[in-house]
Amino acid sequence: MPPAALRQLVAEEAPQIARLDERPVAVGTVAQVHRAVWPDGRAVAVKVHRPDARAVLSDELARVRLSFRALHLALPGHPVAPLWEEFHRHAVTELDCPGEAEHQRAFAAAYRGDPDILVPEVRLAGRRLLVTDWVDGEPVTAIAAAGDQRRCDDVAALVTAFQLSAPARAGLLHADPASENFRITPDGRLAVLDFGAVAAYPDGLPREFGHLLRAIVDRDAERLEATLRELGAVGARGGSASRRLLALAEAAVLPVLAPDFRFDRHWLRRQAGTLTISAGLAVAQGVRLPPGHLPLLRMVVGTVRLFCRLNAQADYDSALASWLPGFRPA
Ligand SMILES: Nc1ncnc2c1ncn2[C@@H]1O[C@H](COP(=O)(O)OP(=O)(O)O)[C@@H](O)[C@H]1O
Ligand SMILES: [Mg+2]
Incomplete structure (x- = not known):
């Protein structure tokens, strides 16, 4: 973004900012982020949408x-x-600054004072600009690259707790769990950034998803099919989620819940093949993804990719039992 355009935007939408570092700390496809100083002296991050x-x-x-x-x-x-x-x-919604600010405010309120999770407070939301408290800390991208396995596992545990608790605590789901959107603060908290992709779950995660996972864990094809129907995931043409679909779901899900499971890229590559077949088969049998849950799918896929980068091992079974309604064994 040309410095003159940047200066003009900040002068229009956040004139109280006196000191702005004109070199961006990050440049994405539609936005860039600058460090600046707020009138009370605190460091802030200024996210601006580029003119194009x-x-x-x-x-x-x-x-x-x-x-x-x-x-x-x-x-x-x-x-x-x-x-x-x-x-x-x-x-x-990636271009909706007021919307992003509203989501970030809701997350910040839900986790304010939390010992493990930090969501930066919003100072100001303009039309094309968002000012939030600056977070010092190590980017999770750097932690993954450094490869200290204990730290990587700690990050995975924190991300798991955050992603699964957010619908219950904030009524919202963070759908973009890329490594750049997380930092670890000097006191060990997970700082969460970037509320441009968020979905509303005012009543928490749907119980049906817990039932779905439980049916897979229990290897119960009948209950799996009943739950798919409850979710509106079976098309008008009917069809049935056969035992074969269950077998494929089992192959992808059950190992992850074992206490000694570690995500890795090779596992992901093998799964990609299996899951493509699984999804193809499911679709052929009339199973479809309810469109409203697309962000949830994005969150799950993004988290799996992140955990493969971290080679993560964490207790997903307990986290699901704590936060996913309907997952606990009856
Ligand atoms: N509050 C903040 N404190 C420190 N760095 C931040 C903050 N907000 C954003 N950043 C930095 O800017 C990058 C891009 O910000 P983000 O909100 O994720 O924008 P985008 O939507 O373009 O991904 C982040 O990955 C992070 O490195
Ligand atoms: Mg981001």
Whole structure:
């Protein structure tokens, strides 16, 4: 972003900022972040949307739309359009500064004073600019690269607790668990950044997801199918989630819940093949992803990728039992 445009935007939307470091600390596809000093002397992060943000996002969406078209051709009769609409709805929220600020405020309020999780307070939300408290700490990207396994496992435990507790505590889900969006503060808390991709779960995570996972753990095909129906995940054409679908779900999910499981990239590569078959088979049997839960899927996939980078081992079974309604054995 040209320095003159940056200065003008800050002068218009956050004139109280006197000291702004014009070198960005991070540059993304639509936004960049600068360090600055707030009038009371505290350090703040100023996230600004670049002037071409809208055009860049439209180009990106046009490209993604082609994939949805291809999906539509590959899956005749499958309701792809609602998935695309939901995807589009969430993608454009990346440019909604007031919306992002509102979400971050809700997260900050829910975790204020928490011994393990820190969400920076919002100081100001403009139209194209967001000011939040600066977080000192080590980026999780750097922790993953350094490879100290105990620290990596600690990060995974904190991320697990945060992701699963957020719907119950804040009524919201953070759908973008990229390593750049987390830091570890000097006192060991997990700092969470970037509330541009968030989904509302006002009543916490749906109990049906707990039932779904429990059915897989119990290897109960009948209950799995009943739960898929409750979730609206079985299309009008009917069909059934057969034992084979259960077997594939078991292969992907059960090992992760074992206490000695460690995520790694090779495991992920092997799973990618299995899961593609699993998803294909499920779709062929009339199972579909309820569009409203697309952000939840994004959160799960993003977390798995992050944990593979961390080679993480953590007690997911206990975390799920604590936070996912319906998961505890009856
Ligand atoms: N409050 C903050 N304190 C310190 N660094 C921050 C803060 N907010 C953002 N950053 C830095 O800027 C980067 C981009 O910010 P983010 O909100 O994730 O934007 P984007 O939506 O472009 O990913 C973060 O990964 C982090 O390195
Ligand atoms: Mg980010």
